[in-house]
Amino acid sequence: MLLEVKKIDAGYGFLQILRKVSLEIDKGEYVCLVGPNGAGKSTTLKTIAGLIKPMAGEILFEGHPITGLPGNKVARRGISYVSEEMNLFVNMTVQENLYMGAYTVRDKKLQKERLDFVYNLFPRLAERRGQLAGTMSGGERKMLAIGRGMMSSPTLMLVDEPSFGLAPQLTETVFDSLEILRNSGVTIMLVEQNVTKTLEVTDRGYVLENGRIQLAGKSSDLASDPHVRKVFLGV
Ligand SMILES: Nc1ncnc2c1ncn2[C@@H]1O[C@H](COP(=O)(O)OP(=O)(O)OP(=O)(O)O)[C@@H](O)[C@H]1O
Ligand SMILES: [Mg+2]
Numbered sequence: 108m109l110l111e112v113k114k115i116d117a118g119y120g121f122l123q124i125l126r127k128v129s130l131e132i133d134k135g136e137y138v139c140l141v142g143p144n145g146a147g148k149s150t151t152l153k154t155i156a157g158l159i160k161p162m163a164g165e166i167l168f169e170g171h172p173i174t175g176l177p178g179n180k181v182a183r184r185g186i187s188y189v190s191e192e193m194n195l196f197v198n199m200t201v202q203e204n205l206y207m208g209a210y211t212v213r214d215k216k217l218q219k220e221r222l223d224f225v226y227n228l229f230p231r232l233a234e235r236r237g238q239l240a241g242t243m244s245g246g247e248r249k250m251l252a253i254g255r256g257m258m259s260s261p262t263l264m265l266v267d268e269p270s271f272g273l274a275p276q277l278t279e280t281v282f283d284s285l286e287i288l289r290n291s292g293v294t295i296m297l298v299e300q301n302v303t304k305t306l307e308v309t310d311r312g313y314v315l316e317n318g319r320i321q322l323a324g325k326s327s328d329l330a331s332d333p334h335v336r337k338v339f340l341g342v
Contacts, residue, residue, distance in 0.1 A: 115164035142315035156188035157181035187261035193252035197241030208258030246277035302339040306330040
């Protein structure tokens, strides 16, 4: 297993959100985590990424414990986290923001290769390499955040709601780029509100409700599960 999350309890201060959350991801898999607003999806990704210290449980990456490691250490192990908030440097250019994503990559030549890879994936970013990130449109900023997440050549990418607030056409672009990433061998854990589309494209999924994993299985099975259909698809 590439990632093993074992019975994680986590939250904010004394407020516990996640309750015995367990999940596994194999190398090369495309896995989703879906659930209602406030279920704890982002909290789960933040805990894996090392931004929240779990109260209990264990996280293994490539067989080694990473539980409680700070975010920068987790990133160096090969886990890239693209947050909902994106945290772009608004007063820096697109290209400067991308290079910030490669801080774990020492080799300048390798950094340039990554930059070309990202520009190839998102020609829009290449066109706007000199523009300040803060003046990019919402969709373009999303693209930039994903592009920055790819700059470190991660083994595992945790992507939180990449399509949120995007027009349908840009949503397609985002899903297409995740597909390209996946085909290049990157393991992806995707959190998404667009459950129908997400269950179409991913291999497996977990359903999180009130901080607990309620269901897990192949995405195609989840898509036809009566509970999933009732809760997420309104049928
Ligand atoms: N920094 C924080 N301090 C206190 N509570 C928080 C904090 N961040 C999130 N929470 C709470 O934790 C719970 C889970 O939040 P989380 O962001 O993980 O949900 P989510 O499943 O990602 O929801 P959404 O689909 O709306 O993004 C929510 O009740 C939220 O209010
Ligand atoms: Mg969230």
